[in-house]
Amino acid sequence: MSVSASSPLPEADHHCDVLVVGGGINGVGIARDLAGRGWRVLLCEQDDLGSHTSSASTKLIHGGLRYLEHGEFGLVRKALMERERLLRSAPHIMRPLSFVLPHDPRTRAAWMIRLGLWFYDHLAPRDFLSGSAAVDLSQSPLGQPLHRQWRQGFVYTDGWVDDARLVLLCALDASEQGAQILPRTRCEDLQAYGGGWRATLVRRDALTDLSTRTLTVQARAVVNAAGPWAEQLLRRGMGVPAVAPAGRRGQGGAAHLRLVKGSHIVVPRLFEHDHAYLLQGEDRRIVFAIPYERDFTLVGTTDVDHPGDPGDVSVSDDEVRYLCAAVGRYLRRPITPEDVVWRFAGVRPLLDDAQGAAAAVTRDYRLEAQALPAPWLTVWGGKLTTFRVLAEQAADRIGTLLGDPRSHWTTEAFLPGGLLQSGSDTALIPASPVAQMTAFQARLRQRHPWMDLGLMRRWSRAYGSRVTLMLDGVHSRADLGAEVAPDLYEAELFYLRRYEWAQTADDVLWRRSKLGLRYSPAQRQAVADWLAAQAKG
Template sequence: MSQSDLSPLPEADHHCDVLVVGGGINGAGIARDLAGRGWRVLLCEQDDLASHTSSASTKLIHGGLRYLEHGAFGLVRKALMERERLLRSAPHIMHPLSFVLPHDPRTRPAWMIRLGLWCYDHLAPRDFLSGSRAVDLSQSPWGQPLHRQWRQGFVYTDGWVDDARLVLLCALDAAEQGAHILPRTRCTQLQPYGGGWRATLERHHAFTHLPTRTLTVQARAVVNAAGPWAEQLLRGTMGVVGSAAGGARAASRGAHLRLVKGSHIVVPRLFEHDHAYLFQGEDRRVVFAIPYERAFTLIGTTDVDHPGDPGVVSVSDEEVRYLCAAVGRYLRRPVSPDEVVWRYAGVRPLLDDATGAAAAVTRDYRLETHTQPAPWLTVWGGKLTTFRVLAEQAADRVGTLLGDPRARWTTEAFLPGGLLQAGSDTAMIPASPVAQLRAFQARLRQRHPWMDLGLARRWSQAYGSRIDLLLDGVRSRADLGSEVAPDLYEAELFYLRRHEWAQTADDVLWRRSKLGLHYSPAQRQAVADWLAAQGSG
């Protein structure tokens, strides 16, 4: 027994069964699953929810077609099994998305592409996503934006997701089932105590003139879902090195993280149709060009090792030039770095498998559990599409650690706002998420005839059936309060502050929404000023 188990400490400010450290997709997903099983859960995140990796993805729900080339059939099948399940769970923030893959015989022969797509179609069952097919691009509208040389191609279907809102919905679901969600709360110390863990948390406000608050938490188990900071938390804050666990890497039997930066750029819309493109580069990497926010095209991603602080990341000019050139190789309309209206990068905490090229590092995950010096679980790696099954397996492991396994529940569950069907008869819900959303939008405008189509679309795609919370007491546009920025009213800002933990303009304009793309600097500043006035009040 360690000295910390013998020395009495003051009563903790909060007691819980599980402390989850990390407010990205894995941490929020695990907190949701645990709370739904009846565990007392507290989640802390050092910044805003989804501030880092989980809001900096390519925003796809996909199996990972290119991973087949690396032999990752198990990972691809696991992700494909999740695709339609996720699309059904939150049709307001996710939708099917078809991809056009022009064939370049210099990089991969056509038979290899056909074989890969056949495997992609058949590794998991599909209910509403269409299978792949060959297409004559010289006779197709999808070939119109391309250089004449790209005459043959393939089309397949995956899904698109608002990644930051997916994290938020998991946190909302956890909170509605009793979990405590603490954004902007850093875990500064973890020590074993009384058979569990004593944590020191520092809560800070987005507005730095407000005081920091320190609180202590007594937890029976800890989940380390800190993403790029997982090793740092394990070795430093938890002090596992030298303990009975034998150190982070030794305890993990060699598992540790390889931090890889993925960068994206957004430019004015490059094509008019609603399909995305998957382009094969001459270096055999792939680059996506995706319709984004109605008026833009999202281009990404790169794979660059990131040896520095995972909290300090940016898109280099070299990466911008690379992405522009990769797209320009296929599209008639050249893309210049000067056209980039937004660039973002995230550090992906990949499970290091000693692969040489960053692009080939596995996107799979590993869950590591130990009972000494007290029960803990660490998440290594992972990808957006597999978050639910990762969380389910993690909750199983935590239940075993606590000696009380509890039943799984998320397989057919909806995320907050995702049940768009009128009434409670879920058996009558249309199979297509797109059909569900369109029907919901029509009902929304019937109930609120003052609402124009643009606002109805944005709100339904952000909040789904939770729109009733935002519109509580609203009978006309005048009831929404002042229009702080175009189509952004005080009623929505109050909702985001009260229900979605938003404090700053970045929280609202770049994570809870992407309105920042559509606003001028002056309009973005107006939102910042409004929130600052509320936060200081």
């Protein structure tokens, strides 16, 4: 598409104020914010929600300590300002996480690390996260998993998040605010028409991958939040030409994306304590080793330029060996490629700032908006931690383009399931989200004593206060329906289909949960068979 239609088009199937293209964290965050301001919103995503970049992160809510070394103080401060705000908004899927940074004098001087941590502690206020401290690893339990040469280090605190569930909760909130959410619906064509946009959307069947229906949408404005596909949609789909930038790309002229692959591996648990490690490689890159799903350790990430199709991405054997070696340099217990139980990769759509090394490319974002040929906004870059403020700024820009600015509302808002107290409980809300979660789990256990501890923990962590939707009328394990796979009951599967757009086994086992880590191929197939039977109806 490139020009306005000159003759009348048939009546559209749907009319909305804003069409959001892209169901990753930025897209659903923008849809949520706009819908909460009263705009009529429709969001389409070509695959499952959050199935690409947004579910393939290192799963951190953080300011980005290493970005200080690249002078990105503004980005770090912006992320740190959001860190505790997000942890409060969804304490069921987020929690504080402390990191151990062993000191390697060959890569960075101790004074440099201390200075960086001082800035990290003071760039934004902290209400409940602890500040950094030095630690004698030769005397601390935190040093026991390490080789003896690592005698000194530092500890600081950030946050952990279930990234795929964060996407789903934002989409759910948008839906409950009135937005229409269409996963597995590809935007095939856009035309500027009648002062707005005419879009052609094609829906696909999740099980057969065949097109099932074509929809037309008339929208007053379009938000391009297509992540790694954003530049392709803008240039080819919306007909906006690339202009040679003035100076560095992504600064003075047209924005461009640099696609960088980040890969992770999951191995059996490498250490017993609940801290994570930030490990500095001899190449000055960092690798995280993070406690994961109680029995595992998540190791990542790499930074490799990805010139190919963003949808065709996988972890290479070289990357697996690199991550194993990075961990083996520090931890006494070596890991090998044979230890890997799961590997995943995603393509980060980074704002190209002409940096040489992929690891040095900025993680900041840019919003580009224009009124012609019809109102549109494109999101360039971004990261999980800044999704809310990005969405707020994007909604402001859209309101200006539509001539009707509307007030902010997400600053103190909870995500679905995040308000863990109700009624008389609200007067007794603990200050710490961790304390809130502990109190909520105790009440849940008291009200449903038949639930075993493992199921209670998993459900409370995944669904928060929305777990009551699954437990309404349930008085025993038998009321949950058949156990389709270990600890996965029909009640949960019905919930995921009804409220969270789950259609396939991968949707359930690798994004809405991580039960796939614990299941055999036969058990995963049992989940697939159950979902297929429900789809047939």
